Amino acid sequence: MVSRYRAALLALIALMAFTALSSAQDVPTLRYFTWEVAQRGPEGEAAERALLDECAAEIGINVELESLVTPDFFQRVSALAAAGDLPDVFGVSSGTIDEWAADGLLLNIQKYVDRDIKPIQDKYFTGPFSTARYPKPDGDMFAFPYAIIHTVLWYNMDAFDAAGVPYPSEDGWTWDEFLAAAQALTVDKDDDGRIDQYGFWLYRGRYAQIEPWVYQNNGDLLNATKTRFEPDDNAIAALKFLTSLVTEYKVAPPPSEFAGFRMQDVFPLGYAAMWVDGNWQIANTRSQHADNPDISFRFAAAPIPRGTNWVKDVAYGWADMFGIAADTPYPDQAWELIKCLTGPRRTVQLSFAGKIPVWRATAESEEWLELDKLPPNKSFLLDWAQFIGPTTYTPGWSEWRGYADGAGLEGLIDAVLEGDLEFADMLSQATEKANSVLTRLYPEG
C-alpha cells in the first residue's frame, strides 16, 4: 500500500517537474509586422532578421517577422484587426494613428515611455513624438517613432551649374528667387521646340508636394480643430503659386506630359531640375543613377522656399512608428522589442536611406551622414527636422486627400494643372468633397 502511495507521489513530483521545466522553456513568440523591411529588399530583410535575433535573445522571446510594402501593408493589417488577430508589434502610420487609437486597437504606451525613455530623452529626436499622441496635441503616446520623415526641395547641382544659377540658400529662398531659378533652368537643349529640362516638377496635388509650400507660407488647409477643410488665405496663395508654375510660368510640365513615368523618376532622370518630396527619395534617386550612370548628376537638398506670408520655417514632416496591439498577451515584451528596434541597434544599414533614425547618435554619425555620397549636405536633413510642424492627417485623409488613388484634392489640383478646371472651381469642389468626408466622420464639426 505504502509503495503504491510512494509511486503515486513520485509520479506527481515528476509531473510537476516536467510542467515547471516545460513552462520555463515556453518562450513567448511575438509577431512583428512592418512595411519598412519589404521596401528595403532581400538584403534589408536579412539584416532586419539579424537585428530581431539579437533583440529576441536579449528579451527572451521569439519573433516572427512579416513584411509587406505599402499600401498592401495597411490593407492586411486592417484585415488582421478585423479578425482580432493583430500582430503584437506592427508599423503604424502617422496618417492613421488617430483612428487606430480611437478604435482601441493600440496599446497606450505612455507609462513605458515615461519609465524608460524620458530619463534618456536627449538621446532621441523627440520632435516627432507628438505625431504618436492621441488625442492631439497633448494626449498619451500610442506608438513609438523609429524614423523621421519630412519633405525638402531637391535640386540638380549640375543643372544649376550649367545654367549659372546659384544653389538655393540653406537659409531659404523666397518664392521670387525660386521662380527666377526655375525659369533659368527650364531649357530646350536641342531647339526642337520641346522643353528637355523643366525647372520644377509638380506631380498632381500630391500631399508631399503641396503641404510643404502651404506651411512655408504660414497657411493651413484645415481649420484649427482639423475637422473641416478650410484653406486660409495663405494656403490659397500657396496653391495659386504652385499651380501657376505649370499654367502661367510654364516652368513645370503638366503631369500628363510624363504619364507612363513613375512620378518619382522624373527628377532622377533629369527631366526637371528641382522638385519637392520626401527625404526618402534619396534611395530612388541613387538607384536610378546606379542603373543609368550616363544621366547621373549631383543633387542636394534645400529648404522649401518661403512664401510671401512666411513667418517662420515650418517643415512638413511626420514619423514612421511601431505600435503594440491593445490585446497582446505580451505587452512588456512587445515594448522591450520596440525599444530594441528603435535604439542604437538600428544602425544605418538597417535604416531606409534618407529617413532619419530617431536614435540621435545613429542619425548624427558620419556613417549616416555619408559624406562621400550624394547628397553632399545630408546634415541639412537633420537641421530641417527641427522645424517639423503640423500635418493635414485626419481620419478619412486618404479619401479626401486622394492618397493612393489620385482622387479628391489631389485629382482636382491635377485638373487645374491640366487646364481642365479653373482654380476657383477647384477650390470650391475640393472644399465640398473634403468636407463631405470630414462631415461624415465629424458630424459635429
Place this chain on the structure above:
Amino acid sequence: MRHYHPITPYLFIGPMIGGLLLFRIGPIFASFLMSFTNWNIRTNPTWIGLANYQELLSSDVFWLVLRNTFVFVLTYVPGAMILGLLMALLVNQKLRGIAFFRGLYFMPFITSMVAVALAWNWIFSTRYGVLNGILTTFFGVQRGPAWLSDTNLTLWVLIVVSIWKSAGFQMMVFLAGLQGIPQNIIEAARIDGANRLQMFRHIVLPLLSPVTFFVLIVSIIDAFKTFEVTYTMTQGGPRGSSSTLAYFIYQNAFVYQRMGYASSIAYVLVLLIAIVTIANFWVRRYWVAQQVN
C-alpha cells in the same frame, strides 16, 4: 449490383458543398447585411439602414463610375467578341504551324496583367511612348495625346488593352465552336453555289450561335467585373474618368476602408449583372439556334 447507403453520395459532395456555403454563399449573404452598416473593418459594424444606398444614389462619383462601366461593357463586349471571332476564323485553317499562331494569339490572355500594364504604359506614355512616337514620325503630330491622363481618353485606353488581352480567350471558344460545325453542311452549301460570305452569314453564324451566346454572357460578366487593368494602369484616374464599378468597390473597401458602402456598390453590380444576364437568356430564343436531336 452493389447498393450504397443513401447518404453516401452526400458524404462525397459534402466537403465541396460545405466549402461553397462557407466561402461563397456565406459571404454573399454577409455582404448583403454589411451593405446596411457602417463598417471600417477594424471595429464592429453599426447598423445604418439604407444610408449607404442613399449616399450611393446621390453621389456624382457613383454615376460617373456607372456610366464608365456601361461604356466599357458596351464597347469591350462587341470589340472582344468580333476580334475573337475574326481571329478564330483566321486560325481555323489547316496550315503548317497554325498551332503556333493559335498559341501566339492566346498568349495575352495568360500573360500577367502587371506585365501587360508595364508594356502598354510604355506604348501609351505621352512623351516617350511608342504610339506617340509613331504619330510624330509618320504623321507629323508635334505633341501626341496624353493617353493615360486625359479624362476623355483613359477609359478608351483601358478598353483597347482589355480587348487585346482577352480576345485570345474568345478566339479559343469560337474556334472550338467552328470546329464543331459539321463539314457536310458546308460542303452542301458550297455545291449549291453559296459564296464564302453567304456560307458565313447563313450557316456558320447560326450554327455558332450557342457558342456566341456563351461567349456573350461570359464577356458581359467579365466586363462588368473589370478590375485588374484599371488597378494596374490608371487606378481609376484621372479624377475617376477610368474607374469602373469593380474598381470603385475595391477603392471604397480597401483604400477608404468603407466596407458597408463598398458592399452596397457590390449589390448594385450584382443587380446589373443579373438583369443583363436574365435579359440575355430571355432574348436568346430569338437568335440562338436550338439543338435538334
